[in-house]
Amino acid sequence: MIGPRRIRLTALAAASLAVLLIATPAAGPIPTAAAAEGQATWAVHITLAPTWFDPAETPGIITPFMVLYAMHDALVKPMPGRPMTPSLAESWTVSRDGLVYEFALRRNVRFHNGEVMTAEDVKFSFERYRGASATLLKSKVAAVDVLDPSRIRFTLKQAWPDFLAFYATPATGAAWVVPKKYVEQVGDEGFKKAPIGAGPYKFVSFRPGVELTLEAHEQYWRKPPSVKTLVLRVIPDESTRLAALKRGEVDVAYSITGPLAEELRRTPGLALVPTHFMFTTWLVFPDQWDAKSPWHDRRVRLAANLAIDRPGINQAVYLGLSRLSYSFIPQGMEFFWTPPPYPFDPRHAKQLLAEAGYPNGFDGGDLSGDTIYGVAIGEPVVNYLQQIGIRLHLRPMERAAFFKEYGEKKLRGVIFSGSGAPGNAPTRLEQYAVSGGRYTYGAYPDVDGLYAEQASEMNPRARQQILHRMQQLIHDKAMFAPVIEPALLNGVGSRLEVHGLGLIANHAYSAPYEDLRLRRP
Amino acid sequence: MKRYIVKRVGYALVSLVLLSITIFLFVRLTGDPAVLLVEPGASQADLDAIHQQFGLDRPLWVQYGRFASSLLRGDLGHSFYYRTPVLELYLSRLPSSLLLAAAAMTFSLVIGIPTGIIAAVRVNRWWDSAGKIFALLGLSLPSFWVGLLLILFFSVYLGWLPSSGSGTAAHLVMPAFALGWYFAAAHMRLTRSSMLDVLGSEYVKLARLKGLPEALVIGKHAFKNALIPVLTLAGINLVIMVNVAVVVETVFAWPGVGRLLYEGIAFRDFPVVQATVILGGAMIVIVNLLVDILYALIDPRIRLDR
Numbered sequence: 001m002i003g004p005r006r007i008r009l010t011a012l013a014a015a016s017l018a019v020l021l022i023a024t025p026a027a028g029p030i031p032t033a034a035a036a037e038g039q040a041t042w043a044v045h046i047t048l049a050p051t052w053f054d055p056a057e058t059p060g061i062i063t064p065f066m067v068l069y070a071m072h073d074a075l076v077k078p079m080p081g082r083p084m085t086p087s088l089a090e091s092w093t094v095s096r097d098g099l100v101y102e103f104a105l106r107r108n109v110r111f112h113n114g115e116v117m118t119a120e121d122v123k124f125s126f127e128r129y130r131g132a133s134a135t136l137l138k139s140k141v142a143a144v145d146v147l148d149p150s151r152i153r154f155t156l157k158q159a160w161p162d163f164l165a166f167y168a169t170p171a172t173g174a175a176w177v178v179p180k181k182y183v184e185q186v187g188d189e190g191f192k193k194a195p196i197g198a199g200p201y202k203f204v205s206f207r208p209g210v211e212l213t214l215e216a217h218e219q220y221w222r223k224p225p226s227v228k229t230l231v232l233r234v235i236p237d238e239s240t241r242l243a244a245l246k247r248g249e250v251d252v253a254y255s256i257t258g259p260l261a262e263e264l265r266r267t268p269g270l271a272l273v274p275t276h277f278m279f280t281t282w283l284v285f286p287d288q289w290d291a292k293s294p295w296h297d298r299r300v301r302l303a304a305n306l307a308i309d310r311p312g313i314n315q316a317v318y319l320g321l322s323r324l325s326y327s328f329i330p331q332g333m334e335f336f337w338t339p340p341p342y343p344f345d346p347r348h349a350k351q352l353l354a355e356a357g358y359p360n361g362f363d364g365g366d367l368s369g370d371t372i373y374g375v376a377i378g379e380p381v382v383n384y385l386q387q388i389g390i391r392l393h394l395r396p397m398e399r400a401a402f403f404k405e406y407g408e409k410k411l412r413g414v415i416f417s418g419s420g421a422p423g424n425a426p427t428r429l430e431q432y433a434v435s436g437g438r439y440t441y442g443a444y445p446d447v448d449g450l451y452a453e454q455a456s457e458m459n460p461r462a463r464q465q466i467l468h469r470m471q472q473l474i475h476d477k478a479m480f481a482p483v484i485e486p487a488l489l490n491g492v493g494s495r496l497e498v499h500g501l502g503l504i505a506n507h508a509y510s511a512p513y514e515d516l517r518l519r520r521p
Numbered sequence: 522m523k524r525y526i527v528k529r530v531g532y533a534l535v536s537l538v539l540l541s542i543t544i545f546l547f548v549r550l551t552g553d554p555a556v557l558l559v560e561p562g563a564s565q566a567d568l569d570a571i572h573q574q575f576g577l578d579r580p581l582w583v584q585y586g587r588f589a590s591s592l593l594r595g596d597l598g599h600s601f602y603y604r605t606p607v608l609e610l611y612l613s614r615l616p617s618s619l620l621l622a623a624a625a626m627t628f629s630l631v632i633g634i635p636t637g638i639i640a641a642v643r644v645n646r647w648w649d650s651a652g653k654i655f656a657l658l659g660l661s662l663p664s665f666w667v668g669l670l671l672i673l674f675f676s677v678y679l680g681w682l683p684s685s686g687s688g689t690a691a692h693l694v695m696p697a698f699a700l701g702w703y704f705a706a707a708h709m710r711l712t713r714s715s716m717l718d719v720l721g722s723e724y725v726k727l728a729r730l731k732g733l734p735e736a737l738v739i740g741k742h743a744f745k746n747a748l749i750p751v752l753t754l755a756g757i758n759l760v761i762m763v764n765v766a767v768v769v770e771t772v773f774a775w776p777g778v779g780r781l782l783y784e785g786i787a788f789r790d791f792p793v794v795q796a797t798v799i800l801g802g803a804m805i806v807i808v809n810l811l812v813d814i815l816y817a818l819i820d821p822r823i824r825l826d827r
Contacts, residue, residue: 047784051604135566192604208603208610209784210687210776235685235774236783243672243684403556407565438565
């Protein structure tokens with residue numbers, strides 16, 4: 001028979017043994033503030049799609065989060081200062097065996113239609129989620145149980161250390177909550193036409209491909225927004241976006257590049273603000289596993305790495321505002337290992353080529369890349385490699401065609417690769433550096449072995465060590481030639497005191513919207 | 522006459538069927554739309570899910586069969602990107618395109634016809650040379666460049682007009698000019714050559730010999746006859762303006778059909794591209810059919826010859 005003392009001890013032990021992640025709430029009760037007023041307008045570079053109004057259809061790109069952060073809210077999401085910030089969930093716990101995740105929900109959070117959010121809404125939102133990585137995420141979850149209106153439990157089939165990396169980050173939209181009753185009432189199509197969420201801004205109107213208008217949700221739990229109306233206006237041409245910013249027609253203009261960015265920087269009253277997101281570019285040497293290829297020799301791959309003037313490319317293409325990259329994994333990703341930087345050293349590069357038996361260089365075939373980054377960054381890369389004798393022919397390909405051939409392993413020579421897929425270091429490694437990866441042209445047994453080992457390691461510290469070791473091996477082998485993490489260059493006018501760009505690490509757009517503030521006249 | 526019309530309608534239908542097959546195949550040659558709906562590096566499972574959702578995992582002939590049967594029912598499909606019926610999208614953009622086309626056409630006729638007449642009346646003189654330069658620039662300057670210059674000058678430097686968007690008459694001025702200039706140049710050239718033909722005809726010479734005032738000869742006798750080919754061209758150009766203002770609508774962020782086509786191409790949105798091209802093609806085929814029938818009604822030789 002178990003006595004009360006034993007029960008208490010067991011309870012204490014369970015509490016201490018459980019891997020508790022009691023997160024502090026990001027904010028307390030709704031602070032009182034002056035009524036929202038004014039309007040802020042964004043010139044958006046990409047066409048807004050109604051699918052972005054529904055978290056269930058989040059397609060695995062960062063762009064829809066431009067809208068999601070306004071209209072909806074998630075249990076846990078990246079916020080200023082913290083990549084996984086409790087939002088609609090006040091806190092969560094993880095069982096010691098890594099199988100059970102329990103979320104305590106924030107009470108009295110209201111959707112835009114006045115309904116109170118409950119655990120049923122969270123369960124419903126998870127179950128109807130069908131966007132990026134939905135199959136993977138759901139295949140790992142055995143059950144979702146509503147314990148009471150403000151507590152929900154996810155039970156996994158087996159321990160999966162990346163559960164939160166998929167559930168609580170932009171890797172998926174599964175944690176973004178929609179009102180069950182309303183969605184059932186209006187259906188999926190009706191929801192896209194008149195979406196209702198729990199975010200800081202309410203839907204007002206949408207003209208497909210033209211303009212989205214939102215209005216402040218005064219009851220937003222974190223804080224009432226101070227700007228009354230937000231307008232996201234689609235202006236596809238970047239010269240026109242800049243003109244609209246100069247005229248004061250818009251307050252923020254996304255994606256201004258090259259000479260226009262220089263002009264923007266020179267214009268009084270406007271500011272050039274770079275944002276960084278999980279996007280990086282690198283060279284792939286698909287022939288390194290072919291013993292007859294020059295790329296088989298590590299010294300040749302290392303020479304290519306030393307021949308590229310990364311700061312020079314950054315200055316020329318991104319006005320020095322991008323991040324230099326020495327890994328194919330973005331710096332902001334979980335489990336990123338910081339490699340030693342490659343110096344720009346063409347002399348040493350030539351020496352390495354001579355040692356490898358190519359004193360006069362060699363014809364390296366094509367440098368295949370897409371027509372955006374593959375040209376803007378690929379062209380200077382070709383020139384730098386040419387200077388040490390590696391002769392490449394730039395082969396710009398239409399984006400879809402490029403990724404099709406890349407994925408089908410049809411490309412040879414050198415590939416100019418890039419990825420902005422959300423996730424963490426293991427998800428990036430799995431796609432590009434491990435046997436069977438969608439874009440893996442070859443692999444190394446030691447890297448493969450470590451990948452298998454980390455997949456079942458539940459101790460985060462031990463897992464990190466394995467993943468760092470993997471990245472170190474990849475660096476030592478000069479498996480890739482990382483180039484740059486391109487920044488998104490944006491223009492900001494003088495009306496916004498807080499524009500929201502860069503507040504959330506690795507988020508490309510303005511957010512959180514409730515933090516925006518117009519300058520007082 | 523009945524046989525002639527049936528034959529013409531048959532040709533029109535064959536043209537539309539061929540157009541539907543061509544556009545269906547051509548858009549699919551451009552690559553996989555799923556790749557553009559996810560980030561590079563997305564998993565194969567995500568790509569497969571998109572293929573399945575849009576029926577892109579089916580054989581090509583099955584896809585065409587579905588497309589053709591839907592088309593016959595008036596269903597142009599659902600946009601991959603917008604996830605809404607394409608017809609709804611098209612119709613939501615059409616009024617903007619019609620408005621822009623009407624404004625651009627008005628501009629092109631108001632400028633093109635008088636300059637064409639003056640150039641013909643003052644042939645090989647200063648006015649004619651100025652008209653030729655106007656036409657040369659209109660036909661050769663790319664509309665995106667003209668558009669950007671207009672924005673720079675009238676919006677940024679002078680601050681007179683909004684740089685982009687729609688909603689007021691001021692928003693219409695620059696896109697209508699950028700689109701209309703090309704067509705004004707074409708109308709000016711046709712008016713000039715047509716006027717020169719008419720001015721050299723016997724009945725105009727006779728009118729002059731009879732001592733009619735020059736203004737009456739040009740305005741009443743020459744202009745009316747010279748106008749027929751110009752108006753025929755203008756009618757066809759109006760349909761073209763509605764459907765092909767891709768560049769102008771993109772530069773000025775004008776929410777028309779041309780921009781919809783641009784978005785469709787950019788996102789490999791097959792249903793949008795197919796629908797825009799087919800509806801645009803249908804308009805042109807119908808206008809041509811009507812012109813053929815009208816010509817046949819006016820001139821019996823046409824229907825007897827064919």
